[in-house]
Amino acid sequence: MTGAIKLMGKNSLKEDWLGDRIDTYYDKEVRAHWRKPKTLISPSMAWSECPREIQIRLLGYQPRFSPQTRRRMDNGTLVHHRWEGVFEDMGIVIMEEKFMAGADIGGTPDNVIARLAEKPIAPENMFLLEIKSINTNGWRKLPWVTAKDGKYRGAAFAPTNMAALTKAQPRHITQWLAYDRLLAENGHDIGQGFIFYECKDNQNYGYFFVVRDDPLFEKLSENSYTALEWNRKGDLLGLPFPRTSNQCKWCDCQNVCFRLASGDERLDEKLASRLKSVARPGTLKR
Numbered sequence: 001m002t003g004a005i006k007l008m009g010k011n012s013l014k015e016d017w018l019g020d021r022i023d024t025y026y027d028k029e030v031r032a033h034w035r036k037p038k039t040l041i042s043p044s045m046a047w048s049e050c051p052r053e054i055q056i057r058l059l060g061y062q063p064r065f066s067p068q069t070r071r072r073m074d075n076g077t078l079v080h081h082r083w084e085g086v087f088e089d090m091g092i093v094i095m096e097e098k099f100m101a102g103a104d105i106g107g108t109p110d111n112v113i114a115r116l117a118e119k120p121i122a123p124e125n126m127f128l129l130e131i132k133s134i135n136t137n138g139w140r141k142l143p144w145v146t147a148k149d150g151k152y153r154g155a156a157f158a159p160t161n162m163a164a165l166t167k168a169q170p171r172h173i174t175q176w177l178a179y180d181r182l183l184a185e186n187g188h189d190i191g192q193g194f195i196f197y198e199c200k201d202n203q204n205y206g207y208f209f210v211v212r213d214d215p216l217f218e219k220l221s222e223n224s225y226t227a228l229e230w231n232r233k234g235d236l237l238g239l240p241f242p243r244t245s246n247q248c249k250w251c252d253c254q255n256v257c258f259r260l261a262s263g264d265e266r267l268d269e270k271l272a273s274r275l276k277s278v279a280r281p282g283t284l285k286r
C-alpha cells in the first residue's frame with residue numbers, strides 16, 4: 001500500500017460521513033410537496049375522519065413523513081410486489097395492476113385472481129385481492145376467526161364479519177370496496193375477494209374473505225365524496241373539527257389546513273388556482 005492510500009484510509013475512518021449522507025438523502029425524499037391535483041377519489045385515500053383532509057390531499061398536497069415512515073412505506077410496496085410475483089408464479093393472476101378511471105374514483109387495483117384455470121372464467125371463481133403489510137400490533141387487532149398452525153383466516157371461507165374488520169381497519173375495507181366499484185364501472189363485475197395481510201415482523205400471512213357491500217361503502221366513503229363534491233364546486237370546506245381535537249392533532253395536513261384557516265395569502269392563492277383547475281359542472285355519480 002502506498003503512503004497516500006494509507007493516509008486516505010485514515011482520514012475516512014475519522015469521519016462518520018455515511019449516516020449524514022443518508023439523512024440528507026431522506027430529508028429530500030420526505031419533504032412536503034405539491035403534486036398535480038387529482039380529479040377522482042383515490043381508493044387508498046378514500047377513508048378519513050376529516051373530509052377537509054381528503055380535499056387537501058386531492059388538491060395535491062403530499063405531507064412530510066419521517067424518514068423511518070418512508071422506509072416502512074417502501075417496504076409495504078415491496079411486499080406487494082413480492083406477493084404479486086408469488087401469485088403470478090402460481091398461475092392464478094387474471095388481471096395485473098392497471099390504472100382505471102370511473103365516474104368518481106380512479107386508481108390501480110391489486111391483482112384479480114382466479115380459483116380455476118377455466119375459460120371463460122365463471123364470475124364466482126374471480127376474486128379481487130388487496131395486499132397489505134401490517135405490524136404485530138395491528139395484526140393482533142385483526143378479527144381472526146381461526147389462527148391454527150399459522151393459518152390465519154377471517155372466516156371459514158364464508159364472508160368475513162365485515163363490521164368487525166371495518167372497526168379494526170376502516171381504511172382497508174373502504175379501499176377494497178372502492179376498487180370493487182371501480183372494476184364494476186369498468187366492466188369487471190367481481191364483488192368478492194380478499195384483503196390479504198402479511199405481518200411485517202414475522203412474515204406470517206392471513207386473509208379475510210370480503211364481499212361487495214354498497215351501504216357500507218356509502219357510509220365509509222361519505223367524506224371522500226364530500227371532498228370531491230367541494231373540489232368540483234371549486235370551493236374549500238371549512239374546518240370540521242376544532243384545532244385542539246384529536247383528529248387535528250394527528251392529521252398529516254395540519255400545517256396546510258391551519259395556515260389556510262389563519263389567512264395565509266400565498267397558500268390561499270395556490271389553493272384557489274388548484275380549485276379552479278379541478279372544478280367541474282355536474283353532480284357526482286355516487
Ligand code: SF4
Nearest residue numbers: 050053248251254257
Ligand atoms: S387539521 Fe383537522 S380540520 Fe384540518 S384537515 Fe386535519 S383533521 Fe381536518
